[in-house]
Amino acid sequence: MSHIHIPDGIIGSVWWITGYLIALGIIYFVLRKVEGEEIRRKVPMIGIVTAIMIIGMSVPLGIVPVHLTLAVLSGILIGPGFAFISVFVVNLMLALVAHGGITLVGLNTLIVGTEVLIGYYLFKTLSKKLGQMPSTVIATSIALIISMTMMVTMVGSLAGLRNAMPDFHLHSHEEQLIEEGHEEAIENDESPAAGAKYIFFTGWAAVIMVFVVGNLLESFGTAYIIRFFMKVRPDLIYEKKPKELDENLKIDQ
Amino acid sequence: MEPIIKVQCLKHIYPDKTEVSICGLDFIVNPGEKIVILGPNGAGKTTLLSHILGLLSPVEGTVEVMGLKPYKNFNTIRKNIGVVFQNVDEQIIGPRVYDDIAFTPRNERMNKNEIDEKVKSVARCLGIEGLLDKIPHYLSGGQKKKVALAGSMVMLPKILILDEPFDALDPKSKAEMVALLKELNEIHGITLIITTHDINVVPEIADRVYVLNDGKIVTCGNPQEVFNQVEVMKAANLEPPLLTELFSRLKNKGYNIKIPKNLKEAEEELIKLLETKKIITDFNITNEEKVV
Amino acid sequence: MEPIIKVQCLKHIYPDKTEVSICGLDFIVNPGEKIVILGPNGAGKTTLLSHILGLLSPVEGTVEVMGLKPYKNFNTIRKNIGVVFQNVDEQIIGPRVYDDIAFTPRNERMNKNEIDEKVKSVARCLGIEGLLDKIPHYLSGGQKKKVALAGSMVMLPKILILDEPFDALDPKSKAEMVALLKELNEIHGITLIITTHDINVVPEIADRVYVLNDGKIVTCGNPQEVFNQVEVMKAANLEPPLLTELFSRLKNKGYNIKIPKNLKEAEEELIKLLETKKIITDFNITNEEKVV
Amino acid sequence: MHIAEIDQISNTGDSLFHKAKAISKLLLTLFLLTSFIITNDVVKLGALMIIVGLFFFISKVPLGQVGHLIVYPVIFSILFAILRFQQSWILGIIVLQKAVGAAMTMVLLITTTPYVDIFAVFSLFLPKLLVDILLFTYRSLFILIGQIENLVKSIKLRGGYHPYNIIANLKNIGAAIGVMIIHSFEMSDRMYQIYTLRGYKGGIPMTVALWPMKPIDYMIISLGIITLLGTVIPWNL
Numbered sequence A: 001m002s003h004i005h006i007p008d009g010i011i012g013s014v015w016w017i018t019g020y021l022i023a024l025g026i027i028y029f030v031l032r033k034v035e036g037e038e039i040r041r042k043v044p045m046i047g048i049v050t051a052i053m054i055i056g057m058s059v060p061l062g063i064v065p066v067h068l069t070l071a072v073l074s075g076i077l078i079g080p081g082f083a084f085i086s087v088f089v090v091n092l093m094l095a096l097v098a099h100g101g102i103t104l105v106g107l108n109t110l111i112v113g114t115e116v117l118i119g120y121y122l123f124k125t126l127s128k129k130l131g132q133m134p135s136t137v138i139a140t141s142i143a144l145i146i147s148m149t150m151m152v153t154m155v156g157s158l159a160g161l162r163n164a165m166p167d168f169h170l171h172s173h174e175e176q177l178i179e180e181g182h183e184e185a186i187e188n189d190e191s192p193a194a195g196a197k198y199i200f201f202t203g204w205a206a207v208i209m210v211f212v213v214g215n216l217l218e219s220f221g222t223a224y225i226i227r228f229f230m231k232v233r234p235d236l237i238y239e240k241k242p243k244e245l246d247e248n249l250k251i252d253q
Numbered sequence B, C: 001m002e003p004i005i006k007v008q009c010l011k012h013i014y015p016d017k018t019e020v021s022i023c024g025l026d027f028i029v030n031p032g033e034k035i036v037i038l039g040p041n042g043a044g045k046t047t048l049l050s051h052i053l054g055l056l057s058p059v060e061g062t063v064e065v066m067g068l069k070p071y072k073n074f075n076t077i078r079k080n081i082g083v084v085f086q087n088v089d090e091q092i093i094g095p096r097v098y099d100d101i102a103f104t105p106r107n108e109r110m111n112k113n114e115i116d117e118k119v120k121s122v123a124r125c126l127g128i129e130g131l132l133d134k135i136p137h138y139l140s141g142g143q144k145k146k147v148a149l150a151g152s153m154v155m156l157p158k159i160l161i162l163d164e165p166f167d168a169l170d171p172k173s174k175a176e177m178v179a180l181l182k183e184l185n186e187i188h189g190i191t192l193i194i195t196t197h198d199i200n201v202v203p204e205i206a207d208r209v210y211v212l213n214d215g216k217i218v219t220c221g222n223p224q225e226v227f228n229q230v231e232v233m234k235a236a237n238l239e240p241p242l243l244t245e246l247f248s249r250l251k252n253k254g255y256n257i258k259i260p261k262n263l264k265e266a267e268e269e270l271i272k273l274l275e276t277k278k279i280i281t282d283f284n285i286t287n288e289e290k291v292v
Numbered sequence D: 001m002h003i004a005e006i007d008q009i010s011n012t013g014d015s016l017f018h019k020a021k022a023i024s025k026l027l028l029t030l031f032l033l034t035s036f037i038i039t040n041d042v043v044k045l046g047a048l049m050i051i052v053g054l055f056f057f058i059s060k061v062p063l064g065q066v067g068h069l070i071v072y073p074v075i076f077s078i079l080f081a082i083l084r085f086q087q088s089w090i091l092g093i094i095v096l097q098k099a100v101g102a103a104m105t106m107v108l109l110i111t112t113t114p115y116v117d118i119f120a121v122f123s124l125f126l127p128k129l130l131v132d133i134l135l136f137t138y139r140s141l142f143i144l145i146g147q148i149e150n151l152v153k154s155i156k157l158r159g160g161y162h163p164y165n166i167i168a169n170l171k172n173i174g175a176a177i178g179v180m181i182i183h184s185f186e187m188s189d190r191m192y193q194i195y196t197l198r199g200y201k202g203g204i205p206m207t208v209a210l211w212p213m214k215p216i217d218y219m220i221i222s223l224g225i226i227t228l229l230g231t232v233i234p235w236n237l
């Protein structure tokens, strides 16, 4: 639920381009870090987990329009690095159908990627002490709260700051173009508080309500899935994979 | 002739500790043969095929393909074997049918024209030229099977392995598939290894049959020989093909009849029997009469 | 007797604009019947079943189950129909066999004892008591089919719908399944609707057969009547069962023979023919001799 | 499932637009998006939206079927527009126009260009393993959609769907997704096996048809450039 799909044209170009660069950088790094054979074995798996995330988003849970994103789950299943790639691909595929801006794929990936990372490590730490169910619920909901806060802050500071815009229409078009170029640089200097205030005092209260419901559903949904695994195939939880599985497929090159 | 495949008393242990053993008789395939592997669900047919393909390595026993150990010489063996597994959906990789058929030659870095020629000729052979431009998930089940077959045949392998190729096909598509496989074997000399639960096609397509059951290869031989071993068949959850069974029963009753391979032969045999019967009876009776 | 299911000239359009029409004859099922639906791949068999189950709503035509429109009265109809789809893997939801069979009663909020009783009695009926504690994932194909069947039968539905129940089963498991279905029909009076490509089981299991082809129900009748319509069958990619075909050919050659339902009948018929032949020939010749 | 439906439209459409090369349509998209992003003028944005609308008209995309895709960006951009309305209603309109215009552009691209062709162009500059992952996602999506549809069907038929009880639904859907994931992990193993057998060494080779361009391609690219220039050049009316 943490992906409020921000449309195009709201966040300044510098920001989303930076977002893309960092996200792609991380993907390069993940793909590099793992040796050839290993990553090739994982390619179909990453594709499948990505497909599952997309499908999770389209299974209705009843008459309320909420769905699962399964981001934290994907981290638990294939590890945070690969799950980051999955998140990128999900955002890209969705942006291609106008579900969230195409320019925001990078930034969205960074935020949901953070959620995956936090969720994964929380789950790993907690599940050593607590049961699978509670650790999943706690890990997922904390990760979601953090990513949602990041999202709101980002939207607040990056989108809200374009308050300089009202003047544009009083100027000639030439000036508009020039100012546009400067705009991004100026944005940084202003306090994010102004934007954030607007956000919290408008329709956003409703959004936060939806978020609370969504958070609960995501956490418990993920927990139900994990519980199912623990009963049927505990080895599927990342890290617990038996070594033989890999042994079976070592191939001479 | 040197056998092209030789498997001796294989044992495999899956990661979840399921033990599959395929002992008993040796599994031997000669070049150009059409082999069918029969056995109940869970007997280890697919496991055996995975070993021959070098996807698994045996805990015990030996697997040799063209004199090599497939698991160790994966890349050499791979180039000589084509395979179509049961679930064809998972095997079609290419974004378009053309890309899928061209997958292996492109990975082998052949040049463009050569690839194009190969893809088109195999598509022509299987009658799917019209589909080359299509996206695989819009094809019907039978078409997908043909695409998967094309992809595995494009390098003209020596051996073709098919796991349940007749599954979920309607009778006509099945008959077409049988005809196609026989043609591949006859014209291109490709060695065929097929598993199936559809016992009625076995006499038509198999030179030799292996029966797996309870961790062992319990028998092998030409279809007729195998089907005659009633006890062995029954133990392996198998029933002989309908025609075979019917004609065996007649034979056991003392009628002089040959076990047919297909419907046509069955008809001819029966008519022959019915006619002969008449003549013989005529003859007998005439004789008797004469004696009288 | 009022028909329990009645479908008239159905038309369905899938979201991707694929149009499936099932027109021609009406599809009518009477309580307690065993119906088999035949047709080539893509004829619309599964689509028809989905409409009966209320999973789809028709663009044109009427679908009535027990006098109601299944799509509108989904919950009422659902409780009266059990269904086993082709791919049982996609149907078994519970983490253990017990949980899976208990799925519906639990969702209906029955009390624990009642659920336990129901689960155990249906498991006993299908002979899978021993599996209740197992993880479905590790069962064999035949066992999975039985578990799925148990899950759909636990509420004792009036109608049981099975989409390709014999697929990928070894011959013995298949024979068991056939026997089981016949028993359910005879003992519990459950109406059966089955689709299959395995034509050889049809004479054994069907009271009546519907043939779908090219957007139409082209024919219906008892298996014998249907199989005799050679042209219709051929047009629908179907071949008659081997025994039916063999005996029809003999019949066409002028032999006086009855089309058998299964192997046993076939054997008896043939032997009768061969014996009669003898007697008749004897008789004729004797007569002739006498005349002479 | 939107993606399946859209994939169908892009694959079966037979307009001039559908026949054009993916690369030219991607370039057009790039130019149009840039135009939407850099323009801050209500009139120009309106004109841009009309241009995209015209492209839709030419491409004969069934708007009834894909129109709903625009609803989502509309709703979300309204949230942001409200933020702006407090400053000036023009700014609110601009936010709406940009978001909806960009969304229309993406929908135009995706309804006229099959995913696989877009991926093929991506393969020119994205890491090849990332492109492989895109392709695998796409393939698995269609395989898994079938599976989850069947699972959801079974759940409904077996009385496991309660319109007013989200918790019960969550449990059942959770189990269904669990089942699907388990099957798909095995599927991924089988996929890897078969691909290595067929010589997969990383990088699924695909046909990237860049050349030869047809007149329609030149036209599309030129229209894109002209539109972009039109938004950049100041109009002194």
Ligand SMILES: Nc1ncnc2c1ncn2[C@@H]1O[C@H](COP(=O)(O)OP(=O)(O)OP(=O)(O)O)[C@@H](O)[C@H]1O
Pocket: B014, B015, B016, B018, B020, B039, B040, B041, B042, B043, B044, B045, B046, B047, B048, C138, C141
């Ligand atoms: N990946 C796996 N992990 C664990 N056990 C497995 C695996 N694959 C197969 N098995 C087990 O190994 C045994 C042999 O399975 P295999 O698939 O080879 O049988 P089969 O003869 O092909 O059966 P079928 O006719 O149903 O296809 C079975 O008991 C099966 O449950």
Ligand SMILES: Nc1ncnc2c1ncn2[C@@H]1O[C@H](COP(=O)(O)OP(=O)(O)OP(=O)(O)O)[C@@H](O)[C@H]1O
Pocket: B141, C014, C015, C016, C018, C020, C039, C040, C041, C042, C043, C044, C045, C046, C047, C048
């Ligand atoms: N979900 C779907 N979306 C689009 N088209 C579909 C869908 N399901 C089926 N079809 C199409 O509808 C037609 C009828 O399909 P259906 O599955 O009912 O056939 P069938 O008789 O069950 O075939 P088979 O013997 O292969 O199971 C086919 O052309 C098929 O491609």
Ligand SMILES: [Mg+2]
Pocket: B045, B046, B047, B163
């Ligand atoms: Mg098998």
Ligand SMILES: [Mg+2]
Pocket: C045, C046, C047, C163
């Ligand atoms: Mg079907």
